[in-house]
Amino acid sequence: MKKHLAIYGKGGIGKSSTASNVAAAMGEKGVRAMLIGCDPKSDSSITLLGGKRIPTIMDTVRKKGSIKEEDVVFEGFNGVKCAEVGGPEPGVGCAGRGIIVAVQALQKTSSAMKDSDVIIYDVPGDIVCGGFAVPITKGMVREAYIITSGEYMPLYAANNICRGLRTLHTPLSGIICNEREAEHEREIVEKFAAALGVPMLAYIPRHKIVQNCERAGKSVIEGEPESAMADVYRSLAGRILTEKNKKVPDSLEDEDLRKLTR
Amino acid sequence: MEQLETVDRIMQPRPSSIVAALYTLRDLDTDVAILHGPPGCCFKHSRLLEEDGMHVVTTAMCDSDYVFGGHDLLVGVLKKAVDRFHPKTVGIVGTCASMIIGENFHRAVEEADVGVPVIEVEIHAGYNDNTHGAIVTLEAARAAGLLGEAELERQKRMLLLATDIEKKFGAASRDYIEPSRGDLKYRAAERLLELMRGGKKGLSVLNAKKETAYMFADVNLAVSQAAKVVGAPAPVTIANLDPDIGLPRIRRYATTITSQMAEAGVAVDHVTGGLDEYPVSGETAARVITEKYSNYDYVVLSGVPHAVPFEAVRGMEIFSITNGPRQVEPLKTAGHRHVMVEVDLHPKTLGVHGMVESEFGETLRSMI
Numbered sequence: 044m045k046k047h048l049a050i051y052g053k054g055g056i057g058k059s060s061t062a063s064n065v066a067a068a069m070g071e072k073g074v075r076a077m078l079i080g081c082d083p084k085s086d087s088s089i090t091l092l093g094g095k096r097i098p099t100i101m102d103t104v105r106k107k108g109s110i111k112e113e114d115v116v117f118e119g120f121n122g123v124k125c126a127e128v129g130g131p132e133p134g135v136g137c138a139g140r141g142i143i144v145a146v147q148a149l150q151k152t153s154s155a156m157k158d159s160d161v162i163i164y165d166v167p168g169d170i171v172c173g174g175f176a177v178p179i180t181k182g183m184v185r186e187a188y189i190i191t192s193g194e195y196m197p198l199y200a201a202n203n204i205c206r207g208l209r210t211l212h213t214p215l216s217g218i219i220c221n222e223r224e225a226e227h228e229r230e231i232v233e234k235f236a237a238a239l240g241v242p243m244l245a246y247i248p249r250h251k252i253v254q255n256c257e258r259a260g261k262s263v264i265e266g267e268p269e270s271a272m273a274d275v276y277r278s279l280a281g282r283i284l285t286e287k288n289k290k291v292p293d294s295l296e297d298e299d300l301r302k303l304t305r
Numbered sequence: 306m307e308q309l310e311t312v313d314r315i316m317q318p319r320p321s322s323i324v325a326a327l328y329t330l331r332d333l334d335t336d337v338a339i340l341h342g343p344p345g346c347c348f349k350h351s352r353l354l355e356e357d358g359m360h361v362v363t364t365a366m367c368d369s370d371y372v373f374g375g376h377d378l379l380v381g382v383l384k385k386a387v388d389r390f391h392p393k394t395v396g397i398v399g400t401c402a403s404m405i406i407g408e409n410f411h412r413a414v415e416e417a418d419v420g421v422p423v424i425e426v427e428i429h430a431g432y433n434d435n436t437h438g439a440i441v442t443l444e445a446a447r448a449a450g451l452l453g454e455a456e457l458e459r460q461k462r463m464l465l466l467a468t469d470i471e472k473k474f475g476a477a478s479r480d481y482i483e484p485s486r487g488d489l490k491y492r493a494a495e496r497l498l499e500l501m502r503g504g505k506k507g508l509s510v511l512n513a514k515k516e517t518a519y520m521f522a523d524v525n526l527a528v529s530q531a532a533k534v535v536g537a538p539a540p541v542t543i544a545n546l547d548p549d550i551g552l553p554r555i556r557r558y559a560t561t562i563t564s565q566m567a568e569a570g571v572a573v574d575h576v577t578g579g580l581d582e583y584p585v586s587g588e589t590a591a592r593v594i595t596e597k598y599s600n601y602d603y604v605v606l607s608g609v610p611h612a613v614p615f616e617a618v619r620g621m622e623i624f625s626i627t628n629g630p631r632q633v634e635p636l637k638t639a640g641h642r643h644v645m646v647e648v649d650l651h652p653k654t655l656g657v658h659g660m661v662e663s664e665f666g667e668t669l670r671s672m673i
Contacts, residue, residue: 140405173374173407180409211412 052190053200067264068280070121082167083130091119094260099129100145139174193228205294214289217244245279322438329442336392342400356656404429466584474611476631484630501537505602511544513608527666545586550579587612
């Protein structure tokens with residue numbers, strides 16, 4: 044069964060490092076995985092490609108008028124297919140429109156998209172505008188995962204994303220906790236997930252290995268395959284592959300969310 | 306998406322893909338078109354299309370809808386339009402505003418659940434070729450089960466060929482073309498009558514697009530009438546008036562014009578194709594001319610003269626009638642001696658059910 048999923052969460056919370064590690068762990072198991080980075084910064088797949096940036100879909104469309112798969116889809120570590128939407132420099136143009144155009148262009152030309160068992164869309168920030176929702180609204184994504192820590196602001200953003208998912212009738216499959224050393228972090232995020240009616244799929248401890256591997260342009264699966272961190276990602280990848288318990292979430296009221304984090 | 310970073314973009318105002326989508330919905334006999342966008346978008350063409358019998362409404366998006374999205378507006382207008390007009394089919398047409406913010410037509414259609422087929426045309430005006438709007442509409446109609454695969458493919462081929470012709474010979478052939486009203490009609494008419502009176506042999510070619518034939522055919526009619534009155538050899542009439550090609554509406558145009566011309570005593574000698582086939586019917590006309598009439602003295606080309614390959618009429622005195630002020634310069638450059646513009650032809654051919662008088666035709670008639 045094919046899985047088409049999007050990973051959402053507050054900016055800087057660890058979406059890209061989680062997405063690329065999960066993709067690498069899936070690749071290790073022989074699952075055909077594809078990672079589509081939707082951030083104009085185009086850095087989702089960088090740790091799967093030895094620290095190199097790949098030409099983005101939008102830059103290619105801009106130069107050539109159209110794209111061919113070989114121009115924009117590159118094979119990274121463990122066979123993970125990587126593509127980056129790209130987009131404007133900060134402060135100009137419309138990144139949301141970029142996602143609309145790029146994702147549709149990719150869908151038209153990409154055989155990797157058809158052949159992959161799992162496609163992961165790494166979507167920046169919250170669902171900030173219609174463009175950022177396009178992987179969902181065009182039916183390319185069938186489920187969402189949200190990454191958060193136990194701090195109030197990432198939870199607030201996560202809750203906001205749930206509002207977006209409700210509007211778009213898109214199910215949430217689970218919450219992933221990326222540790223930020225908040226007090227009672229695991230408990231808070233577990234309660235949040237329970238309140239939404241979905242499982243907390245992983246608790247990713249804060250560890251310098253992740254930073255070190257990123258600096259080396261590698262995923263943890265590649266850079267520190269024997270580490271406990273690598274196993275955390277492997278087990279998360281396993282959960283994502285088997286997770287069936289998804290539901291369109293009801294977001295919490297602000298006051299309830301506050302109580303939860305106290 | 307189109308990106309033309311390395312190409313010189315055309316500077317003059319161009320036909321819009323959104324408008325092309327609206328006209329294509331009209332061709333499909335869609336009862337209501339909903340523009341999902343700001344109130345003034347495509348106003349002029351919307352008005353004209355209302356005259357042609359299609360209801361056109363807008364969701365009237367405003368600044369706050371650009372910010373918050375216009376989903377509820379679209380659902381509301383869709384329901385209202387169905388309640389008010391009882392359509393058999395509805396089309397939703399995108400605009401730059403709604404497409405840039407990523408509005409989702411399908412979700413609105415599902416939510417409104419109006420019980421009639423809805424053609425979802427996700428289009429904006431940011432395309433170099435306006436025919437893209439027509440193609441997207443036809444594909445959406447196909448997706449809604451309202452158009453057959455073979456007809457879709459035939460029309461797509463025509464649209465791509467038409468685009469090609471515009472780029473090679475027409476208004477898209479240069480980055481800027483000065484608009485022109487062309488030659489004085491009475492001067493050209495005078496010369497045409499002089500040739501007729503001199504017993505010269507002539508060809509009268511109609512190669513027109515869709516409803517514009519309602520007026521362009523009047524030129525060919527007047528040419529035959531003038532030849533008869535002055536006792537000149539009857540010109541050979543060649544026209545793309547096949548009544549069995551295209552959508553029902555387009556066939557109706559061809560049938561009506563053919564019978565009106567017959568009533569006026571003019572028969573079409575050679576039928577070159579349907580009224581939506583001007584890119585290929587021009588070539589068919591050229592083939593007929595080359596095979597049978599290459600020694601003729603003059604030719605009247607009405608409609609899309611630049612779609613008739615020049616080689617076929619080289620050496621003849623050419624009288625071309627177009628409705629594009631930006632077709633004049635390319636036609637003159639190509640070697641068409643007389644080029645006349647039927648100003649505002651298109652608005653005059655909407656909302657009518659038969660032929661309308663052309664200025665050139667009337668000028669010719671007034672001089673015999």
